[in-house]
Amino acid sequence: MTNSLRVRLLWWLLVPLAIYVFVTGKAAYDNARHTADLVQENTLLASARMIAGEVEWSDGRLLVDIPPAALEVFASPQGDQVFYNVSVDDGRLLAGVPDFPTRDAAGHDAPDYYDADLHGKPIRAVGFVRQMYDNGAIRRVLVSVGKTQASRDAMVRELWRPQLVRQIEMVLLAVALACIGLTFELRPLLKVKKEVMDRDPMQLEPLRVERLHTELRPIVDAINQCIARLGLQVAAQRRFIADAAHQLRTPLTLLETQLQFARQHRAMEPSLNETLAAMQRSNRSMVGLTNKLLLLAQAEAADYAQLARQKVDLAAIAQDVIEDLAMFAQKREIDLGAELVESAWIIGHEGLLSALVYNVVENAIRYTQPGGHVTVAVMRDAQRVTLTVIDDGPGIPAEARSRVFEPFYRASADTEGTGLGLAIAKEIVQAHRGQIVLAQREHPDRGVVVTVRFTHLS
Ligand SMILES: Nc1ncnc2c1ncn2[C@@H]1O[C@H](COP(=O)(O)OP(=O)(O)O)[C@@H](O)[C@H]1O
Numbered sequence: 398m399t400n401s402l403r404v405r406l407l408w409w410l411l412v413p414l415a416i417y418v419f420v421t422g423k424a425a426y427d428n429a430r431h432t433a434d435l436v437q438e439n440t441l442l443a444s445a446r447m448i449a450g451e452v453e454w455s456d457g458r459l460l461v462d463i464p465p466a467a468l469e470v471f472a473s474p475q476g477d478q479v480f481y482n483v484s485v486d487d488g489r490l491l492a493g494v495p496d497f498p499t500r501d502a503a504g505h506d507a508p509d510y511y512d513a514d515l516h517g518k519p520i521r522a523v524g525f526v527r528q529m530y531d532n533g534a535i536r537r538v539l540v541s542v543g544k545t546q547a548s549r550d551a552m553v554r555e556l557w558r559p560q561l562v563r564q565i566e567m568v569l570l571a572v573a574l575a576c577i578g579l580t581f582e583l584r585p586l587l588k589v590k591k592e593v594m595d596r597d598p599m600q601l602e603p604l605r606v607e608r609l610h611t612e613l614r615p616i617v618d619a620i621n622q623c624i625a626r627l628g629l630q631v632a633a634q635r636r637f638i639a640d641a642a643h644q645l646r647t648p649l650t651l652l653e654t655q656l657q658f659a660r661q662h663r664a665m666e667p668s669l670n671e672t673l674a675a676m677q678r679s680n681r682s683m684v685g686l687t688n689k690l691l692l693l694a695q696a697e698a699a700d701y702a703q704l705a706r707q708k709v710d711l712a713a714i715a716q717d718v719i720e721d722l723a724m725f726a727q728k729r730e731i732d733l734g735a736e737l738v739e740s741a742w743i744i745g746h747e748g749l750l751s752a753l754v755y756n757v758v759e760n761a762i763r764y765t766q767p768g769g770h771v772t773v774a775v776m777r778d779a780q781r782v783t784l785t786v787i788d789d790g791p792g793i794p795a796e797a798r799s800r801v802f803e804p805f806y807r808a809s810a811d812t813e814g815t816g817l818g819l820a821i822a823k824e825i826v827q828a829h830r831g832q833i834v835l836a837q838r839e840h841p842d843r844g845v846v847v848t849v850r851f852t853h854l855s
């Protein structure tokens with residue numbers, strides 16, 4: 398069946414109505430037939446009685462004189478043919494057509510109605526018996542009258558047709574009204590559609606549709622919820638761009654000042670050298686920030702379904718990161734230790750997972766005071782692979798802990814950084830359907846424990 402609401406509703410209306418019209422039409426037809434048959438039989442009987450009334454004895458013989466009125470009762474515009482037959486039980490024909498299909502329901506005097514054929518035409522007939530007495534003799538005279546069916550069929554049609562026509566008209570009217578009604582009632586839906594289509598892309602207010610049907614409310618509510626979520630997303634992205642621009646502006650402004658200084662002090666070579674070194678630092682910090690922004694974008698776009706084709710060993714990745722950061726740890730006088738299982742296979746993207754481990758371990762080294770300890774561990778059991786990075790640094794205050802995963806949020810303004818490291822880490826963990834938890838150690842030492850869990854591919 399088609400998917401048009403209009404057509405489907407019309408079917409729901411039309412099928413029961415058609416059944417109703419059929420059933421009542423059939424009943425009306427049966428009724429009309431019954432009535433027409435009664436009328437016809439009454440006329441047949443009246444005619445037969447009239448003829449029977451004219452049968453009389455004359456000189457010991459039975460005679461009949463057919464009264465014209467007996468046949469006139471059948472006069473009709475349909476011009477039905479009427480036949481009769483008057484015969485005595487000794488076989489003598491008193492009047493009428495000899496080959497009339499008589500039927501003597503012997504034994505009782507009630508009129509006998511029946512259908513028969515005469516000269517190839519179907520007729521309805523009545524047989525009526527009259528007993529005639531004379532000098533102790535009893536004769537049974539059978540008067541049969543029959544007529545063709547044209548006027549009776551016409552009567553059935555007259556009784557039945559108007560009723561049928563009225564009902565069909567009613568059905569057509571109902572269908573027309575339903576079509577018009579649906580067109581009217583579907584208007585709010587079209588209005589919702591227009592509202593949605595006409596919006597410009599950044600218009601994020603909820604839809605307002607007046608006089609909406611109760612049935613349509615949930616749809617509009619769902620659309621509005623979707624718009625609200627979109628609004629939050631857009632706001633977060635705007636904030637992100639503003640923050641990123643702000644972060645880039647600082648090194649760019651510095652670079653500008655440094656360039657100006659270099660041009661003014663071309664002659665003084667030592668200071669020029671210093672300026673160039675400062676410019677290089679600014680530039681490096683911009684390159685670093687840009688790289689992190691790119692990594693964040695890459696992590697946000699990563700899709701588990703796509704990653705699912707690659708298998709990586711998290712223990713090997715952690716080993717490589719520890720080797721990369723060994724110099725940095727040494728410079729900061731941090732004792733960097735490792736407890737790694739020989740292999741820990743998970744599904745994932747090697748580059749992204751490497752960036753995740755790097756960011757977490759680098760934080761631990763960067764924010765722990767010289768002489769501190771950082772331990773990187775990769776463990777596995779049947780279901781899970783767990784990475785923990787533990788340090789004995791100052792830790793993170795409770796109010797900051799809930800925000801460290803936000804982009805650009807930094808709890809330590811005195812060290813250099815972008816505030817993107819943990820945001821990137823979280824995106825990467827989410828892309829791999831893992832969990833990341835950052836907890837504070839209280840006793841016996843202070844410090845931070847970062848725990849990351851993934852599904853183990855055994
Ligand atoms: N191991 C840690 N010990 C103490 N503070 C930490 C640690 N890891 C992260 N932080 C705090 O969380 C903040 C956010 O970290 P991150 O997102 O990596 O940004 P960034 O390191 O660039 O500042 C840091 O500024 C720091 O204050």
Ligand SMILES: [Mg+2]
Nearest residue numbers: 760814818819
């Ligand atoms: Mg960091």
